[in-house]
Amino acid sequence: MLYLTLRHYEYVCAVAHHGSLSAAAEALHVSQPALSAALSRIEEHLGHALFLRRRGAPLALTPQGRSFTKRAQSLVDQAAQLESPNATAPIAQKLVLGCFSDLAPFLLAPALQHLRSALPDLAITPRVGDFATLTEAMLQGEIDFAFTYDLGLDAGFARQIMDHRRPHILVQPGHRLADHPAVALADVAPEPLILSQEGLSVQHMLSLFKSRNLSPRIAHRAASLELLRSLAANGEGVGISYSAPPLDLSYDGKPLISVPVSDEIAREPVILTSHGMPHPESSQAMATSLLTELFTKPDRNQN
Missing domain, CATH: 3.40.190.10 (Periplasmic binding protein-like II)
Incomplete structure (x- = not known):
């Protein structure tokens, strides 16, 4: 019956760190076939795979492998401390x-x-x-x-x-809200809105309006922040996002005004x-x- 030794734990940690058997074998000063065989025996002993093996791709840890490697690295680090009490313990790899x-x-x-x-x-x-x-x-x-x-x-x-962030609205110059130093959700609700298409983001944004008893209309759900900015800059509605880069042009070169939302609940x-x-x-x-x-x-x- 195989009993796992500290060397076995070092093998697993090295493979996890280097992402390949060849690099780990070189670092450990063992042959690649010997390391591969040892890794297979370790996985057989544990009863589950530690690594996903895909042709042409680095070895990737399975969820069980990731948990095992963290604990194995801790054990290896403690052993190093015992051997050299005055040395600084190495960090997980x-x-x-x-x-x-x-x-x-x-x-x-x-x-x-x-x-x-x-x-x-x-x-x-x-x-x-x-x-x-x-x-x-x-x-x-x-x-x-x-x-x-x-x-x-x-x-x-x-x-x-x-950190804390407030959402900003994004509008064309000349829009009725463009010159405001800040806007309330109630000011924005009558406008056609451009939101992110990310599910939880949409739900959160709509919940903010609902908390103010407002029912906004969604004109677009954008797949990216820059698409949201472009739609707003071209007059497709009022964009609203927590991400507000300090840029006054969209990707297609259209001017864009960013105005913070003042409602404290939106922070x-x-x-x-x-x-x-x-x-x-x-x-x-x-x-x-x-x-x-x-x-x-x-x-x-x-x-």
Whole structure:
């Protein structure tokens, strides 16, 4: 009967880190056939696959593999500490950072740069998606934590507020609302609206109007922020979005005016969330602390 040793755990962690048997074998100073055979025996002993093997693609962790690798890495790190008590414990080898698609152009690049500067030994993989994709990926252990709005998440998710954003309307110059310093939902409701086609985003936006006993009319559901901006710039209605890049032209070169929505109920927190609380000494907790420091600076927050 096979008993898993510390070397077996090192094998699994190395394959997860490098994404291929050949690179992991080279790092471990073993032959690729020996590593492959050992990995097969480990999976047979555990009773489930740790990696998805697809021709021409890197090895990808299964949900069970991701959970196992995190625990295995912790065990390897503890063993290293026991052997060298004065050494700094290595960080877990990989971290997957998710980001809601509309927030990604604003938050993802600075987050990656900040993390890679502070944690150079940590391999960080970004993933961008809609609310449902990010939520399911966190539930399956495929994403460690994500930037998103607090929509559709249950009590099992940990939350750290990073910022607050208000929706903005987008209109042509000369529109009746273009010269307002801010607008109320009641001012916007009579207009044909252009919203994102993302399901939870639409539901949230409509719930804001409903909270004011307003019944708006949706003229378009745009598949992207730039399509929403273009439709508004061409007079197809009033765009409304929480993402408001500081640009006064649409992609097709039409002028565009952005006006904030004043209703306090519309102010929405941007959160860093994970499924469950990370261990205080984990790389996920370290990264969360670094990102909180970066994104909660007073000059970054929107009122």
